[in-house]
Amino acid sequence: MKQEGVLSELVRARLTSAEYDGLTKETVEKFYIEEYGQLPPPFEIIHSDKLQIGEESGFNGTAIHFFDDKQAINEVYVINRGTEGDLSKFAELGEKWFKTLKNYKQNPENLKEIVFSGNEDIYTDAYEVLLGDDQSQIEDNQDFKDKVIQKVNEKNLLTKPVFFLDAHSLGGNQGQTLMVTSGDLFTDVNVYNDAPMNIYTIVRMHDKIRKIIEDKYGILADEHDIYKIKPSELYSILDKELGSYASKITYYRNEEDLLTNLTLPYAYRLTNKMNVVTFDSDSKVGRPVDLAAKYPDLTGMIVSILDRANQVKGLSYPEIAFFAKSGFVAAALPSLFHNDFERRIGHLIDDFEGIDLTGHAMDVVIAQIAKQSQQKIVNNELMIKVADIDGGEIEINLDAAYRFYSEGYSLLFGKEETIPAMERVFQTYIVESYQRHVTYTTQQMAEIEENPEAFLSSSDRYTVDVQYHVKYSNFRFLDRPRPQLAPNITMLFDEVIAGIRLETNRQKEFLEKYKDGIKKLAETDERIALLFDTHLERRQSW
Structure with missing residues (x-):
């Protein structure tokens, strides 16, 4: 039992x-x-x-x-x-x-x-x-x-x-x-x-x-x-x-x-x-064909070869050469060129290939x-009848339909996950990198303004000229605000992100319409509704 x-x-x-x-x-x-x-x-x-x-x-x-x-x-x-x-x-x-x-x-x-x-x-x-x-x-x-x-x-x-x-x-x-x-x-x-x-x-x-x-x-x-x-x-x-x-x-x-x-x-x-x-x-x-029963001599020989091949002494060179030659002749040459042993191997190969x-x-x-429970499964995928037409049937491959839906959401979530990653990259390598360069340049400018003589070479003609000392000590760069990142750069990036979000929203709408269509095809089968409707919740634990 x-x-x-x-x-x-x-x-x-x-x-x-x-x-x-x-x-x-x-x-x-x-x-x-x-x-x-x-x-x-x-x-x-x-x-x-x-x-x-x-x-x-x-x-x-x-x-x-x-x-x-x-x-x-x-x-x-x-x-x-x-x-x-x-x-x-x-x-x-x-x-x-x-x-x-x-x-x-x-x-x-x-x-x-x-x-x-x-x-x-x-x-x-x-x-x-x-x-x-x-x-x-x-x-x-x-x-x-x-x-x-x-x-x-x-x-x-x-x-x-x-x-x-x-x-x-x-x-x-x-x-x-x-x-x-x-x-x-x-x-x-x-x-x-x-x-x-x-x-x-x-x-x-x-x-x-x-x-x-x-x-x-x-x-x-x-x-x-x-x-x-x-x-x-x-x-x-x-x-x-x-x-x-x-x-x-x-x-x-x-x-x-x-x-x-x-x-x-x-x-x-x-x-x-x-x-x-x-x-x-x-x-x-x-x-x-029961190959082992039809060719008991060859079966016994294979057992013997495998047994000795894995022992300490192993197969000898003459044995290896003989079996390799026999196998090659049986597989590659016409039976006209076979001896009795090779002919038997050839018949075994033919039977196996058949x-x-x-x-x-x-x-x-x-x-x-599946047939015993009145179900139809092909290649381990469940087929469900959704309609009768002209003496025939219309079936949907439920596993294939669900796989399309599941993989579609996997692609969608993959796109959504790229958005914060792209934003981090933009912030780190564009915005923050630009600000670091601006800060560094500003600091260098401040040092030059504070002590301009330190940045003049020894060969500069003004270095020892006292009359320009006052001019040097009052040296200033143009007094302007720090330059900001060009607005068109951030605008272009925002447009890219907006485009991805729009694309994912459209994909999500398509997948939900696809799901509704599959459910409508077999609206009397509660399994389909449950399979699709619980997908997003279930995948959180995968």
């Missing part, structure tokens, strides 16, 4: 997608208003990077804490995002292949730093999801969870906290592992097109299972000997110890997703007939969840 909380399944999925761009209070408020037609309870967003977590591993997560003792609300939603990478960095390594190869051969154990710098998520895909050899992001996720718990407890709320978890792709692997290694902390967990847990990671990270395995097999879980234990021998132990978690988790999947259709060698999930929700977003595309990867996207799952 799923735990119902402040956020619906749809809002949780939408926030999981939006987390890739960095969750903001505006986004949380917007999704909540669009779903419920009311303002959310008070909440705080906690970002892992603000806690200096994940700087080395590449882990990135967010938690949203809703709290209100009056409504007995104390709920925490932890979100784990999926793989993010910069493939251009691999291209740069390829251009510097000799230096990269040299650095690797000198320090094979530093493969992550040498090859995967800036692509730590991809390293985690290979060495945690696939191999179960690196748990750095899992450990950072646990650290993040502990910090979130600490922050929640610091509020000293009367209501006991309830923890939820949502995760996509690589985050699915991390989220599931976090759930099973956190006791009964998480009440409800959703994963979307998830990467599976790795059985060896579970053994290493779950204290009780770790002890069972070490006692039974007489090995240390952190040692490489753990891979001598066949996965088939571990599944029954994991099922016994972790089976109860299956009732807490829901697997949302798209039929066309690549990842959930892969049979990875060390994969473990808690799936059953009750907790898997599968959508068919595009029946024309169909289920993708897969539509959009089926893995979070927004595809969101669209299907």
Whole structure:
């Protein structure tokens, strides 16, 4: 039985997608208003990077804490995002292949730093999801969870906290592992097109299972000997110890997703007939090929290469040359020039390139969840029908319409903020600077009038001529008032400021007319009025 909380399944999925761009209070408020037609309870967003977590591993997560003792609300939603990478960095390594190869051969154990710098998520895909050899992001996720718990407890709320978890792709692997290694902390967990847990990671990270395995097999879980234990021998132990978690988790999947259709060698999930929700977003595309099952020999070879590449000795030069040559020939040359091994690689590449990867996207799952509640969401943006016409419908993209309004006010406020800044600059660098020069010049004139002889050179013909002494002592500059800044300068500046104020007033009038127009288009939908009418008040807390 799923735990119902402040956020619906749809809002949780939408926030999981939006987390890739960095969750903001505006986004949380917007999704909540669009779903419920009311303002959310008070909440705080906690970002892992603000806690200096994940700087080395590449882990990135967010938690949203809703709290209100009056409504007995104390709920925490932890979100784990999926793989993010910069493939251009691999291209740069390829251009510097000799230096990269040299650095690797000198320090094979530093493969992550040498090859995967800036692509730590991809390293985690290979060495945690696939191999179960690196748990750095899992450990950072646990650290993040502990910090979130600490922050929640610091509020000293009367209501006991309830923890939820949502995760996509690589985050699915991390989220599931976090759930099973956190006791009964998480009440409800959703994963979307998830990467599976790795059985060896579970053994290493779950204290009780770790002890069972070490006692039974007489090995240390952190040692490489753990891979001598066949996965088939571990599944029954994991099922016994972790089976109860299956009732807490829901697997949302798209039929066309690549990842959930892969049979990875060390994969473990808690799936059953009750907790898997599968959508068919595009029946024309169909289920993708299970590349791991179709090419078991190549899958095993990839696992072996990755495993040895990260060891102290690393791969040898002949091995690197052989694999590089085979990959190049398979990808670049016609099959006529392939040997059997290269032909297999070529077929794998062709099959992979034929897969539509959009089926893995979070927004595809969101669209299907929205359909279940008779809503239409495209690219995580809510579409609202405003009219029927000629057998069709007229829709507005509410998120796009609101974004135009919000960004318009951001530009407007930015202009308004420049006015006092410009006035300060004008006062400091024009008015005050001019007055400083006038004051300095006046002081110099006064000194000359007081002691003119001091300002005459020794070669001046009047210096020793006594008859001019009286004339010098009565020396005066023209007796006029201090010159003031030319009025036309201040007038021009005032005109510029007035022009900016006029422009911002017109922009404000336009935005309010725009808002009224959107509200009129869907005047029966109270969510729209609330979303737009509370914007200015809400943004004061962003």
